[in-house]
Amino acid sequence: MNDLELVTSAPGGPEVRLTLLAVPSAVVLARELVRYALTNWGFDREVINDSALVMSEIATNAVAAAPGHQIRLRCALHGGAPLLECWDPSPEAPAPGTPSLMAERGRGLAIVSAYAKETGTRPSATGEGKIVWAHMPA
Template identity: 80%
Template structure:
C-alpha cells in the first residue's frame, strides 16, 4: 500500500514531488502525477501523454530495482520543458535489454530514449541510490 506524500515547494514554483512505495500500483500513480502537473502547467495533450509514458517506464524500472522500498518522484520544469526524475535506493543502474518486437519486458529504456530529448542516471546527492531522469521536449 502506498503512503502518499505530495510536496509542492511554493505557489508558482513548477515542481511536484511524491514519495511512494515501490510496488506495481505505483506506476499508475506516477502517470497521474505527471498528468496533474503538466495539465496545470498548460502543456498540450501530446507532451502530457508522452511524459506520462516516460515516467511510467522510469518508475517501472525503480519498482524492479527497489521492490517494497520507498522511491521519490519529481516532475519539474527545466528551461520550459518537463523534467521527470525518480530516485530509488538501489545503486544498480538500469540496463538496456535486447529489443524483441513482441517482448513484454525490457523495452523501457528504448521507449524513454525514443520520447525524451535527453535521459540518464546520476548518483543521489546523499550517496545513497540513484536518480533516473528524462528531459522531455517542450
C-alpha cells in the same frame, strides 16, 4: 507511506514531488502525477501523454529495482520543458535490454530515449541510490 508535495515557488520553477512504496500500482500514480502537473502548467495533450508514458517507464524500472522500498518521483520545469525524475535506493543503473519479439519486458529505456530530449542516471546527493531522469521536449 505515500507523500505528495507541491512546490510552486522552487528556485527553478514549479515542481511536484511524490514518495511512494515501490509496488506495481505506484506506476499508475506516477503517470497521474505527471498528468496533474503538466495540465496545470498549461502543456498540450501530446507533451502530457508522452511525459506520462516516460515517467511510467522510469517508475516501472524503480519498482523492479527496489520492490517494497520507497521511491521518489519529481516532475519539474527545466528550461520551460518537463523534467521527470525518479529516485530509488538501488545503486545499479538501469541497463537497456534486447528483448525477444514476444518478451513483456526490456523495452522501457528504449521508449524513454525515443520520447525524451535527454536522459540519464546520476547518484543521489546523499550517496544512497540513484536518480533516473528524462528531459522532455516542450
